[in-house]
Amino acid sequence: MARPLHVMIDLDALRHNYRLACACAPLSQTLAVVKANAYGHGALACAQALADVAPAFAVASIEEAMVLREGGITQPIVLLEGFFDASELEVISREGLWTAVHSHWQVEALCARHLDPPVPVWVKLDSGMHRLGFEEQGIDAVWQRLQAHSGVGELHLMTHFATADMLDSAYFKRQLASVMAVRERLDAPVCLANSPATLVWPEAHGQWNRPGIMLYGADPLEGNNDMSRRLRPVMTLQSEIIAVREVASGERIGYGGRFVTSRPSRIGVVACGYGDGYDRHAVDGTPVLVDGLRAKVAGKVSMDMMTVDLTDLPQADIGSTVTLWGNGPNGTTLDVNEVAVYCDTISYTLLTGILPRVPRRYYDGHHDPQ
Numbered sequence: 026m027a028r029p030l031h032v033m034i035d036l037d038a039l040r041h042n043y044r045l046a047c048a049c050a051p052l053s054q055t056l057a058v059v060k061a062n063a064y065g066h067g068a069l070a071c072a073q074a075l076a077d078v079a080p081a082f083a084v085a086s087i088e089e090a091m092v093l094r095e096g097g098i099t100q101p102i103v104l105l106e107g108f109f110d111a112s113e114l115e116v117i118s119r120e121g122l123w124t125a126v127h128s129h130w131q132v133e134a135l136c137a138r139h140l141d142p143p144v145p146v147w148v149k150l151d152s153g154m155h156r157l158g159f160e161e162q163g164i165d166a167v168w169q170r171l172q173a174h175s176g177v178g179e180l181h182l183m184t185h186f187a188t189a190d191m192l193d194s195a196y197f198k199r200q201l202a203s204v205m206a207v208r209e210r211l212d213a214p215v216c217l218a219n220s221p222a223t224l225v226w227p228e229a230h231g232q233w234n235r236p237g238i239m240l241y242g243a244d245p246l247e248g249n250n251d252m253s254r255r256l257r258p259v260m261t262l263q264s265e266i267i268a269v270r271e272v273a274s275g276e277r278i279g280y281g282g283r284f285v286t287s288r289p290s291r292i293g294v295v296a297c298g299y300g301d302g303y304d305r306h307a308v309d310g311t312p313v314l315v316d317g318l319r320a321k322v323a324g325k326v327s328m329d330m331m332t333v334d335l336t337d338l339p340q341a342d343i344g345s346t347v348t349l350w351g352n353g354p355n356g357t358t359l360d361v362n363e364v365a366v367y368c369d370t371i372s373y374t375l376l377t378g379i380l381p382r383v384p385r386r387y388y389d390g391h392h393d394p395q
Contacts, residue, residue, distance in 0.1 A: 029265040030296050032383050033351070034066050036074040037390035038257035042240045043075055049223050049252055050230040056081040056103060056216075058237035060089060065377040066241055066260055069096040070387050076100070081123075083235055087113050090122055103147060103235075106157070107131055111138075118144050118176075125149050125183065127157035132167055140176035147216060152184040152203040153196065161203055168211050181233065182213040189229070190221035191247045197222075201229055220245045224252050243361055243372035258358060260376055261351025262303070262383075266315065266343055268294040269335065278332055279324025284309045291335040292323060295347045300328040302379035303349060304368040307331075311367035314348035315341045317357040322367075350375065 047055045057079040063071040072082055072093050083103040084090050090102045099121075107125040108114060111134035117124055118140040126132060127149040135146070148168055151158030159167050171177045184204045188196045201217075208215050215231035220239035222229040224246060238245050242258035270292045278284040278292055286292075293315065299305035303326055311322040313333055320341070323334040335341045346354055350361040361372045368375070 027384075028296055029263075029267070030301055030383055031263060032379055032385045033261040033263060034070065034385055034387045035257070035259050035261070035352070035390065036070070036387055038242055038259045039066075039071055039074055039240060040078065041257050042242055042259065043078060043236075045252060045255055046220075046223050046234065046236040046239060050218065050227065050234050053218070053230045053234045054080050054232060055223075055234050055236065056083050057240060058083045058105075058235050059093070060085040060105065060237070061377045062089075064238060064241050064373065065379050067385055067387070068092055069098070070385075071240075072096070072098045074387075081233070083237075087116060087122070090120065091116075094120055101145070105235075107149075108134075114138055114140060114144065118142055123147060125157075126167075126171070127151075127159065129159075129167075132170060135177060136170065136174050138176050143176050143178035145178040145181070146171055147181045147183045148213075150182060150184040150204055150207055152186075152200040154185045154187045154200070156185070158184065161207055164207055165210060168213070180213065181216055182208055182211060183216045186217070186219060186222055186229070189219060189226060190245050197226070201226070225250060238373060238376075241376060243376065258351045258361065260361070260379075261353075262297070262349040262379065263351070263353075264295050264297045264347045264349065266293040266335075266341060266345040266347060267296050267330075269341075269343060270294070280327060281325055284324040284332075286323075288336065290323075291339075291341075293320075293333045293335040293341060293345070293347075295331045295333055295349075296329070297331055297347070297349060298327045298329040300380070301383050302375075303331065304370060304375060304378065306368045306370070307364075308367055312359060312363060314346075314353040314357055314359050316345045317348075317354040319359075 057075050059068045062068045081101040085106050103123045123145040125147045149158040216233035217231050218229045218234040220236045223234045223236045242256045244253040274288050276286045305326045320333045324332045350359050350364045365372045
């Protein structure tokens, strides 16, 4: 029998979350961000599940884009980091990709070529994130140069918000004012809204929005709202209890003996560890669901196993279902954001961190996983 650890991907929930993103901004077009293997969910499978509703997709690199093209995805695909070498431009043109442009060397590379068909370009403004993009005072010249070149197709203006998820909106509003001033000067179509801005900030909705993490059911907001509470988890990480140990009070559990039993205890061993991508920084008390009931991590996460306290769950035994996050039995759910807090990280790192040795099973809603 196979090792019981697996990931279940609910494609119906993915489509629900995409429709929710569209409902947040009915006057915008909504592309689906599937970079980083669709945040760990499987880029091609997720893109195929959205192919009949999403007008475009977005990835980080040409390698990610080609996985989609080779899998039959025909919609435009935006390269959010642009191209990394000028030699990629012919492929970008041939494959119908759209590229971000954030640096002057990229402008020079584009203008040195006469691409046919022309390449649509998303010009990135650094409105305050200070990662990628052109400064506000120099972006007009970049826009005009690209606009005049025959190898460049339709132009859009884009930026990225550093604090759209936060309750304190002052910095977000500063960034928004910057990009709106440029938008007005250039009379530019825009793509501004990431997941939190899609959910919270209609002022940032443009011709295109680009939700990412919300498509996979993780609430990106510091303070949730009515829309984000309607998100449905797409990924469930699930395993089983493979052994149970009865230990006395005062016994140490696992590497370093970090967890010490305070009473006679039942300790369950779960087939899941950091070698699978579960975060080894999970502290004692990190929640899991055992047959749909809450239990706690007890001891350091090992490479292939972890231990949980079953003392208050006398019915739990070998073969009991363990939900590390996502949908448990009988309608129960363990929010990946809650688990992330105990690991001193964010949902993005947990979802993208599940390693290839963990099999993915795809299903639609209440149908059996494949």
